[in-house]
Amino acid sequence: MKKIISIALAVMLVATSLVGCAGDKDKGNTGDSGNKPIKGADITLITDKGNIDDKSFNQGSWEGVVEYATKEKIPHTYIKPEEATDSGYLAAIDLAVEGGAKVVVTPGYLFEVAIYDAQTKYPDVKFILLDGTPHTADYADFTIKENVASIMYAEEQSGYLAGYAAVKDGLTNLGFMGGMAVPAVQAFGYGYLQGAEDAAKELDLPDGAIKSIYHYTGNFEENDTNKATAKTMYQEGMEVIFACGGSVGKSVMSAAKESQGKVIGVDVDQRYDSETVITSAMKGLSSSVMSVLDSIYKTDKWSDFGGKSTTFNATNEGVSLPTIVIGDEKADAFDRFEKFSKEEYETLFKSLENGEVEVKRTIEVKDPSGNATAEELTSQLNLKKVKVTTR
Template sequence: MKRFLALTLAMIMVAVSLIGCTSPEAPAGEQKPATEGEAPANTGGGSADGFEIALITDKGNIDDKSFNQGSWEGVVEFAEAEGISHQYIKPEEASDTGYLAAIDLAVDGGAKVVVTPGFLFEVAVYEAQTKYPDVKFILLDGTPHTADYSTFETKENVASILYSEEQSGYLAGNAAVKDGMTKLGFMGGMAVPAVQAFGYGYLQGAEDAAAELGLADGSIEVTYHYTGNFEENDTNKATAKTMYQEGTEVIFACGGSVGKSVMSAANESDAKVIGVDVDQRYDSETVITSATKGLAASVIQVLESIYNTDSWDNFGGKTTYFNAENDGVGLPTIVIGDEGADAFDRFEQYTMEQYEETYAQLVDGSIEVIRSIDVADTTGYATAEELTDQLGLKKVVVTTRQ
């Protein structure tokens, strides 16, 4: 056995080298090791030219209906319009070194711009920004830092992109109330800044919509809850179900997989859900809209700054918040794969026109949304009082739920 395996492997090598040598397309001398840092030789095919823009996928696939897909759509849209070669690379393992190795590979492949969607790349990009000073990195939803969080540094070649979640949440809350709902729910995951911002925006959006509709004080009830995790589990589903049974018409599910629990509860209760991050209408019929981050839009804008407007300095070396002004947040306005469809078809009254009106107000600054408030509790769970006082809620009555 030993012998035969050793021999087997040896024979394969011989056999394949024969195959390789007889192949007319590929002279043996061309075999350059990829890790020596040279771009691979052009073997003639259009797609074999190496690539200029590379996206490293986070855990999960390119069609994850989340960060990977959203940002890749932006890369594709821009690169195809401009005729720039592009490629995505899947890390061999989901670890900081795995991500870094994928970046290495992308750079070896000739990448001048590397898009890294998601905060999981923070450490890898921190390393890569020094390692490849000539390569530009677009880090979405994160800022580069060391593994132990002791040093945060965004070098000149890195654009750290964050999103104004409060505006997105504002639009969602606004839409729900304008659609005629009076009993809303919020289920955040853990009280991390992004989730908090979504929640605060949601409440402010509901408040303003109620005021606009001329509703009486206290006519909107919001149940406000942090699950304390980002999981799909039975507790989360039970909580959502209880909220629905208590009369809640829609829950803004804002915490990763919590959404699945909420959708499942909504399905059984014949109620509605507002999705988060990306357009989640495709996950469940119960999702009426989603408070999204404009992943594609932000990627395109940064790429524009590199290739067309020569304004990389606007993004490089710092953290940029994407908001309504630069199409960085919003509710979905199109249905993927169906050009003519109405993305607002799951609302009963609320329309695209109303949305655009509100959106314009966010853009021109006539509406300002508060992103953070002071919370006493170390968990970050705000009390109803804190919310009401600091967000200036009148029409909206908040009940927190532990």
């Protein structure tokens, strides 16, 4: 990421703070903080490019903050920087700390450089960096200081669950639309193909029985181009598309609705956004945030997380497909599958949890962009049942 100097920062704030009386509801206010410090929040989350209701990374992380802080009656807020740059993120961190934040939560790899600087600038503040590791802008130094918890996720496992479920459900044409070929998105896609491969083997399908179109959009946006790409993939026979790119998912859902196609969501349960979403490859954003906050406020075990990277996976609520429908305890979260059941899912998940199934997270890609060729995917992921094409 480029370091851009001398920017003008305007920060838009939506605050949710708690009063100390038992039984009081979470109260909020909205406003434009300008360049003034935000006062009174012990925990501040700073969003990346997206919004707090992006149905993805920001929202999932914020929900963890809200749930924990509400339960423990801790004042909390979030800031959306207007400038999505290293300098812009650091300026937002400045505002949070000036306002009294003791804990700053930053969701996404875009904060890596800003947190690298902030960890030295604010040694008494604890930083929770989700999906990233602090480093210098030139990637020369990756020091994680004791006041930073670097939280990573086994996206390859979550993608594996989704690909396996799709094939077990009878789908044989699986599309993948990732945003940019960054490590997390790559891992989702590689796991998706491996899950499809293993399910096809269990079903004793012939080689090449599963067709997959694999594509990176080059952005994380909802736009007409991404919608058109998804629509073309459906027209070419893709029955389902794993939409793995933030707001790219909205474009895919729109195309699916017009094409009678299906969608696999990402990061959080996106079934509530569209009837086309059959399941979602989720990260345990909320649970991981709450675990780290608990180490600060209750258990005094910050040393379990501070100064290092911790990966959340199948063993510690780090990955999953949705197993409940929010607001309806009797509902079946697998009701949008034709065949795949919760019982099958639980058996599969157990195999990940106990290490019976190992999923490859990385492969060697020659292109500096990170975009793998069909040959690289096929050979390094050992695909036989899955015939993949890239574009």
